[in-house]
Amino acid sequence: MKTVPDRxxxxxxxxxxxxxxxxxxxxxxxxxFLRKKYGEIHFPISTDDLTTFLEKDVADLxxxxxxxxxxxxxxxxxxxSSKGKPSVRITSVLANDPHRENRLRTTLTHEWGHxxxxxxxxxxxxxxxxxxxxxAPLKRPEDNRQICKRESLIDAPVSDWMEWxxxxxxxxxxxxxxxxxxxxxxxxxxxxxxxxxxxxxxxGERLIQAVVDTYAVSREAARVRLLRLGLIHERSQxxxxxxx
Amino acid sequence: MLDPxxxxxxxxxxRKELGMSQKELAAKIKREDGEPISPQYxxxxxxxxxxxxxxxxxxQFAKVLDLNSDYLYYLAGRIPTDILSKNLPPEKVExxxxxxxxxxKS
Numbered sequence: 001m002k003t004v005p006d007r008x009x010x011x012x013x014x015x016x017x018x019x020x021x022x023x024x025x026x027x028x029x030x031x032x033f034l035r036k037k038y039g040e041i042h043f044p045i046s047t048d049d050l051t052t053f054l055e056k057d058v059a060d061l062x063x064x065x066x067x068x069x070x071x072x073x074x075x076x077x078x079x080x081s082s083k084g085k086p087s088v089r090i091t092s093v094l095a096n097d098p099h100r101e102n103r104l105r106t107t108l109t110h111e112w113g114h115x116x117x118x119x120x121x122x123x124x125x126x127x128x129x130x131x132x133x134x135x136a137p138l139k140r141p142e143d144n145r146q147i148c149k150r151e152s153l154i155d156a157p158v159s160d161w162m163e164w165x166x167x168x169x170x171x172x173x174x175x176x177x178x179x180x181x182x183x184x185x186x187x188x189x190x191x192x193x194x195x196x197x198x199x200x201x202x203x204g205e206r207l208i209q210a211v212v213d214t215y216a217v218s219r220e221a222a223r224v225r226l227l228r229l230g231l232i233h234e235r236s237q238x239x240x241x242x243x244x
Numbered sequence: 245m246l247d248p249x250x251x252x253x254x255x256x257x258x259r260k261e262l263g264m265s266q267k268e269l270a271a272k273i274k275r276e277d278g279e280p281i282s283p284q285y286x287x288x289x290x291x292x293x294x295x296x297x298x299x300x301x302x303x304q305f306a307k308v309l310d311l312n313s314d315y316l317y318y319l320a321g322r323i324p325t326d327i328l329s330k331n332l333p334p335e336k337v338e339x340x341x342x343x344x345x346x347x348x349k350s
Contacts (some may be wrong), residue, residue: 037263048265055260063266064287096284 006161010143011121014161019168019228022117026172027179029116043179044216047101050108057115058088064096065089076107076148078114080122086115102218103150106170110153113169114146118162155224171225175215183214184231197232199223204232251319256290258309266290273304299325 001021006014033053034041045053055061059081067074067089075094079087088111094104122144146162154170156163184192187210188203197204204226211222226232259269270286276298288294296302302320306313317324332340 048267051267052260052263052265060256060291062287062291064284092284 007159008161014121015117015165016161017117017165020177022165022168023172023177023229026169027176030173030176031179041179043176043214045174047105047108050105054088054108054112054115057085057112059085060087062087062089064092067091070147071149073150074147075103075150075153076111078111078118078146078148080114080119080144080146082122086119086122088115102216102221103153105174105216106153106218106221107148109170109173110148110166112173113166114148114162117165117169118146154221167224168228171221171228174217174221175211175225177229180211180215180225180229181231184210192231198235199227199232207232250292251295251316251321252290252292254311254316254319255286255305255309258311259290262309269308272308273301276300296320296322 001015001017003013004016006012008014030045030053031041034045034049037049051061051063065077067077070077075091077089079089081087090104090107090111094100094107146166148163148166152160152163152167154167156167158164184207188207191203192207197207199205199208207226208219208222211217211226212219215222217225223232227234255269259266266283266286270283271280273281273286275281281301285294289296296305299317299322302316302322303313305311306316314324
């Protein structure tokens with residue numbers, strides 16, 4: 001992780017993580033959690049385990065919150081505090097509908113991303129260090145909230161660094177990089193790595209489906225994860241031995 | 245960890261200490277009709293949006309979470325049925341409350 005200027009203006013500086021850094025840390029944390037609980041690592045991680053995984057790091061988790069005040073597509077809110085652990089509120093719409101369980105899983109891990117990687121930014125000492133004598137600009141109550149909308153839970157634009165990082169973390173917890181690569185290697189030995197695979201190709205479809213089945217995620221979450229890990233590519237890339 | 249100040253906080257705190265999810269705990273707490281309470285109902289209790297609907301429920305929370313049932317009755321603002329069923333006269337209740345307050349002050 002390195003510290004870079006925050007162009008959103010919310011902070012003076014912000015953490016920058018390489019995707020591989022997030023992948024490594026998340027895989028280490030979630031496998032340690034599973035090994036401690038079960039003595040072995042098995043995926044998919046259950047939704048119930050995801051709730052206790054998040055609960056250990058927050059002051060409060062409300063799984064049946066009314067988030068209507070934030071707008072229709074808001075599915076999770078993390079409320080940071082300079083005095084202690086953050087609190088997380090998740091819309092009751094997700095937990096009450098079995099058909100939306102994948103979205104609940106995505107939201108739980110996305111909010112965990114904010115809790116684990118961003119809560120320190122609200123630490124008073126860090127803020128004073130960050131802003132020096134000018135003081136932190138975070139004065140309004142809403143400045144302590146990270147409001148997460150459905151459309152940006154998995155694949156936010158890079159410019160929205162907090163959402164992008166939490167989205168990447170969500171994939172890295174549900175579909176840990178090494179576990180996923182190992183699983184695909186076992187199932188698709190000899191098929192992958194020969195040429196670039198696109199999501200719409202037959203092999204791309206099979207890879208996505210394998211990830212969906214193994215990790216209990218949506219097709220979109222699986223597609224984004226495979227893209228970010230470089231295992232599929234949006235456009236078919238010509239492999240040339242003679243680059244221009 | 246701070247002492248809980250509400251019924252919901254006591255339940256939530258002990259559940260987390262025991263590493264249980266809301267779903268797991270809810271499955272162990274039965275309503276009077278024998279059906280388990282829903283995770284949403286438990287979530288509402290933990291957030292003090294609802295109260296336990298019966299003495300039976302308070303007693304089950306105490307048993308499953310290994311908490312003192314009298315303490316839970318106190319946090320829930322309920323008088324246990326075994327005391328309530330004695331149908332105490334007003335002057336007796338008054339005396340007991342005075343004794344209770346005196347004990348708290350000492």
